[in-house]
Amino acid sequence: MRKDCLSGNQKRSALGAGRILFASLASLSFSSGYQDSRLKKFFSRNGTVILGFIFILSLIVLFAVGLSQNRKTSENFKYGIVFDAGSSHTTMYIYKWSAEKVNDTGLVYEIEACKVKGPGISTYATKLQELPIYLTQCMGRAKELIPKYKHQETPIYLGATAGMRLLSLEDAKLANKILSAVTSLLSSYPFNFRGARIISGSEEGAYGWITINYLLGILKEKQYSKDPSLEKNESQETYGALDLGGASTQITFVPKTVTKNTASKLMKFRLYGKNYSVFTHSYLCYGMDQALLRKLAKDSKNAVLEAYMEPCFHPGYERTVDLHEIYNTTCAWTFKVWLPFNKIRIQGSGNFEKCLQSINELFSISYCRYTSCAFNSVSRPSVHGKFGAFSAYYYVMEFLNLTSDKVSSRDMVNEKMRTFCSTPWEVVNTTFIGVKEKYLSEYCFAGSYILKLLEYYNFTDYWNHIEFMDKINNNAEAGWTLGYMLNLTNIIPAELPPPKPFSRPTYISLMVVFSLVLAAVFILGSVLFHKSWYFWN
Numbered sequence: 001m002r003k004d005c006l007s008g009n010q011k012r013s014a015l016g017a018g019r020i021l022f023a024s025l026a027s028l029s030f031s032s033g034y035q036d037s038r039l040k041k042f043f044s045r046n047g048t049v050i051l052g053f054i055f056i057l058s059l060i061v062l063f064a065v066g067l068s069q070n071r072k073t074s075e076n077f078k079y080g081i082v083f084d085a086g087s088s089h090t091t092m093y094i095y096k097w098s099a100e101k102v103n104d105t106g107l108v109y110e111i112e113a114c115k116v117k118g119p120g121i122s123t124y125a126t127k128l129q130e131l132p133i134y135l136t137q138c139m140g141r142a143k144e145l146i147p148k149y150k151h152q153e154t155p156i157y158l159g160a161t162a163g164m165r166l167l168s169l170e171d172a173k174l175a176n177k178i179l180s181a182v183t184s185l186l187s188s189y190p191f192n193f194r195g196a197r198i199i200s201g202s203e204e205g206a207y208g209w210i211t212i213n214y215l216l217g218i219l220k221e222k223q224y225s226k227d228p229s230l231e232k233n234e235s236q237e238t239y240g241a242l243d244l245g246g247a248s249t250q251i252t253f254v255p256k257t258v259t260k261n262t263a264s265k266l267m268k269f270r271l272y273g274k275n276y277s278v279f280t281h282s283y284l285c286y287g288m289d290q291a292l293l294r295k296l297a298k299d300s301k302n303a304v305l306e307a308y309m310e311p312c313f314h315p316g317y318e319r320t321v322d323l324h325e326i327y328n329t330t331c332a333w334t335f336k337v338w339l340p341f342n343k344i345r346i347q348g349s350g351n352f353e354k355c356l357q358s359i360n361e362l363f364s365i366s367y368c369r370y371t372s373c374a375f376n377s378v379s380r381p382s383v384h385g386k387f388g389a390f391s392a393y394y395y396v397m398e399f400l401n402l403t404s405d406k407v408s409s410r411d412m413v414n415e416k417m418r419t420f421c422s423t424p425w426e427v428v429n430t431t432f433i434g435v436k437e438k439y440l441s442e443y444c445f446a447g448s449y450i451l452k453l454l455e456y457y458n459f460t461d462y463w464n465h466i467e468f469m470d471k472i473n474n475n476a477e478a479g480w481t482l483g484y485m486l487n488l489t490n491i492i493p494a495e496l497p498p499p500k501p502f503s504r505p506t507y508i509s510l511m512v513v514f515s516l517v518l519a520a521v522f523i524l525g526s527v528l529f530h531k532s533w534y535f536w537n
């Protein structure tokens, strides 16, 4: 702990040293006496003054070092707010970083993740008047957590993802109306509102990639990291990033080789003085919720007497849905058929193998005009190295106990999924009390869907390559928002940091060195003085 002034011990030792020195000087001056020769006179008159001067100078230096060491080092923090307006829900993240910047990129970490109550922002098109209530609780939290004198300089960004991308495709005017309403609302707060926009799928992928590599300590050796074992090793490869949302999914990584087909899909970043070329692709309609809607739309044509058996739901589970609800999304319109009823009753059969087969039909692999495609004729370099998978990848695989550290073979994964999917709904529902019914009833589908998605990406043994991540190093959640913030900190003005005071070891070493110099000067001076005294006498 640093203090505001020299400690008692430091003061006592400085005073003690001073007394001894003055006593020695006095005795020197006394022993020199009043001699006749000029040099003798010079030394007898000035020797004390010279040594006294050196002594006082050294004391000043010591005190100056002490003061610089003990100066108050309250850091100047900055804050930033990013709203992640996802298709299923909105979360407000508050980030905090020291004004000190390294190579143009600030050191940012998360201090709050406020979940906005209610569905995704795209559902507010017909109820814009409800938006103030929607955002008020989290904005109140921001006002509470960020010191008042920092409000005006704190930027707020809102990034909307696939839900708004879909709405914008369906009705761009409506999407703009929502963004305008959000803009005027957020501008009315005392923060520095910097824009509400729909971010592209590529941005979503690339910023997610930045986030995880930043948090893992791969982008910058000296960046904030509590775990010294994570300190950067020059040759450490970056992690690829896999994000799974409700309406879209992204894959992002640094490719080993770049072909002319994939070159256009590269995003370039300069971070901590280094350039990165990152391949990224976002699959709209391949998020979990839209994939399920597409699957239900595809299979509802098999309905007999307004009902059909769904292998991806547990036996005994039943759900009645409006056909309008399934068919009325841009993602599912290709499966639209005419049916003589408005509602459909979906009954679970809990058959994992059939569920996988049915999910297969959501991926189109029949046509690829490039040398390599994952699915839907998207040219893509081959995956390699480690990947971090987050958002719904994490929620689902963690729930199913299928994260990389819990499985080691395909058979193990299949066995776990087969058992889980075939468990009667009544048992599932009474075993996992407190889990939201929507999530619980869909984990069989979600797990099967993730396994298929990873297979189409060519992760045949995902447990050897993919780490499922939530909060990394207890520092911040994996997701696109921190990367967005990191990138935007380049335009947030930051003062130059005050010069760093000495570290404690440096301070102690300096004290020792100066004391030694002082003692040496003193001894040397007295030796010289005595020599000259004897010489002249």
Ligand SMILES: O=c1[nH]cnc2c1ncn2[C@@H]1O[C@H](COP(=O)(O)OP(=O)(O)O)[C@@H](O)[C@H]1O
Pocket (backbone or CB within 6 Å): 085, 086, 087, 088, 089, 120, 161, 162, 163, 244, 245, 246, 247, 248, 249, 287, 288, 289, 391, 392, 395, 396, 439
């Ligand atoms: O606790 C959970 N368990 C399972 N799924 C979850 C949980 N929390 C969120 N999800 C799912 O994660 C996904 C998050 O998607 P998001 O709203 O970010 O959409 P987007 O990124 O496609 O715009 C949604 O499908 C949501 O249902």
Ligand SMILES: [Ca+2]
Pocket (backbone or CB within 6 Å): 086, 087, 161, 244, 245, 246, 391
């Ligand atoms: Ca998301």
